Amino acid sequence: MKSAGTHDPTVVCSHLNHYFGDRESRRQALFDVNLVCHPGEVVVFTGPSGSGKTTLLSLIGGTRPVQEGTLHVCGQELQLCTYRQLAEFRRRVGYIFRAPYLVESLTAGQNLSLVAELSGLSAKEAEQRSHQWLERLGLEHRSGYKLGSLSVGQRNRVAIARAFINNPRLIIADEPTAALDQESGRSVV
Template sequence: MTLAISIHDLNHYFGQGQLQKQVLFDINLEINKGEIVIMTGPSGSGKTTLLTLAGGLRSAQSGSLQVLGQELCSATAQHLTEARRHHGYIFQAHNLHSSLTALQNVRMGLELHPKLSTTEMQTRSAEMLEQVGLGNRLNYYPDDLSGGQKQRVAIARALVSHPQLVLADEPTAALDSKSGRDVVNLMQTLAKEQGCTILLVTHDNRILDVADRIVNMEDGRLVNVGSTSRGDAGITSLTG
């Protein structure tokens, strides 16, 4: 099966000189295309750092990090920008621009695709918001939307470009149980329809069942990469 992410002997550091601190240690992980993988572990264990490296938000320093066939270790800023064209990123706090409408926020997910016309961008953004159940909120500003609706806009923005890879950092953290479940089910459905891979960081035990595989991180190390098929074994290894 083709790999979406292939990580080998990855190490990462913050700071320089005597202040340098290692935050990731010998990470080895392979994620198949189309797979939904949940990564969990204590706060400060390195989950978000690994997610940002995979998402091309910063350059990996040591080892190998191949995402969709591109090596991102020691990548230039231009190389990372090119890699991000194929990613969708969902942040914990949704990161919507308060001065833009829902439609305008979603359209930002297409700004790295200059071949699309303005009309095409508008149409695709509106269609994506319709798919996430916000077809009647196109011109609403974030301050006029509920927490669940804001996160749906963030999901629409991440998926509107039909990315090959979706990276989500605690997408249900600010939501109640029902809204969180709705958001994750929506991500799962739309991603499966588009055939993309999902790597999701969470502390939310209520959504573990959507994963094909669960990986655990502690103190900058992967301590369990789970099985490659959906089932109780992966969930038991996390919660037991």
């Protein structure tokens, strides 16, 4: 997999079009999207519900196939990737979904350590990194708590920590602060 240089754009979308449905029910969700994002930039997509924000994020994150146009992310031309290459690409991206998608039977700390260990860290390193991220988001005192004992906002902060725990080159965040209070939302951003 090709690696992008430090000054290369992180994301380049050229003439992206995306459709849902077949034949008579086919509807276009993205219309000729052209976008360039550089390292260190924070890019926010705004628009009404159904305007294609989540569709565009899922294309950039490699979780939906490119139908028309070209998409380069972190030096990888996604529309040319094999299934295996896309899986490898997705391991280097941090995702924050609308719902936290955490493992209910694990504690907050275990949810983070699991992701870090799956990326190749030792159990000790994973636990240290988990603690660092929980502390950073004000949840160090909740590390040993099962998810059922956490508020919705606390669960979302654990999910946000999960996205960052492996130091990804790119974070894809779909309404990351929707369930957080104003102060927590600001501190996360």
